[in-house]
Amino acid sequence: MTSPSLVTEDLTIRFGGHVAVNSVSCAFHPGELTVIVGPNGAGKTTFFNLISGQLTATSGRVLKDGTEITGLSPSARAHHGVGRAFQLTNLFPQLTVLENIRLAVQARSGHGWRMFRPVSGFRELTRKAEHYLEATRLSTVAHQAAATLPHGDQRKLEVALLMAMEPDVYMFDEPTAGMSLDHAPDVLDLIAQIKADTSKTVLLVEHKMEVVRALADRIIVLHNGELLADGDPTEIMSSRIVRDVYLGTAQGTGGEDAA
Structure with missing residues (x-):
């Protein structure tokens, strides 16, 4: 496998006494689409915000191609090749x-x-x-x-x-949120095209399991701000603890976490 394009090391953020993301360490590689899932409040969007620079980590590091970018602004991280799309359109x-x-x-x-x-x-x-x-x-x-x-x-x-x-790293936060069934496939096709470029790294926060099944090379599960599981989609989806924590907790909620 190629060297990771993006790495988080013990990435943590606290809001007062609440630990929203707790010591999450992951390496993301070119040619790989990683879907980040978890119940509402798991810390998915907060983890994204720490990587892209919208939030400042309490501790831990973010590295892009081996260079630490933890203290950089979102625009500076974009200059280093970290691109972020949001739940709400930013036009x-x-x-x-x-x-x-x-x-x-x-x-x-x-x-x-x-x-x-x-x-x-x-x-x-x-x-x-x-x-x-x-x-x-x-x-x-x-x-x-x-x-x-x-x-x-x-x-x-x-x-x-x-x-x-x-960018070298594409980050999508629920790209089909609020979209009709007619329009969602267009956006998913675009993400699939980006994924086909093996020089690109793609991270995707998603709660629609049909999207996860269609696109994921790898699944990361966050729960209460911690890394619960990380691996092959088939193994992760069939894991009892993941089904209990993610499917059981999140089923029927349909929304993204506030943190």
Whole structure:
């Protein structure tokens, strides 16, 4: 197996007397899609926030390609190749779909916004943006304001923005949350395409077991902020303790944890 692209070592965060994530150590590898599951309140989203930098760890470390990034901001971690999509869409609502993606391409290029720049530079940014529009099947709504898109297309646009940043590590937090049965397969197909690139590492928080079965190369189970199980999907899904803790506790809740 290749060297891990992302590692957490004893990652921990406390909120007052509550330990939301407790000494979680994991290594994630290129070419592998890891699904993180657990009942509500297990710490799944908090674990994601610690990796991507939205929260600061009380103790422990996060390493990207062997370099510690624990103290870096979310934008600095993105510069190191850690890309994060959220449960709620994070778009510029009044800009068009194309403009949203072009901004992501421009940010990735490192040029930033400049009033005076060669027209050819804008053409190159637009060409790259159009590539991601085609990849995510959004070309037909390229000139539509993001705010006017149906929820399913907004989720696809968020995936397109993440792809435009060209990360090494993709992190998806319940990517099909709130989507209709008609639109969910489109987003899952996009994630499957990313997974097919063996240079990419994919982490996915999900509670829909049909999604887990379809995509997972590996499953991690969190419970009360601790790592309960980690391994092959077939073994994890058939584990009695996992069924009791995850399926038994979470069945019928349908929502994501607040922590």
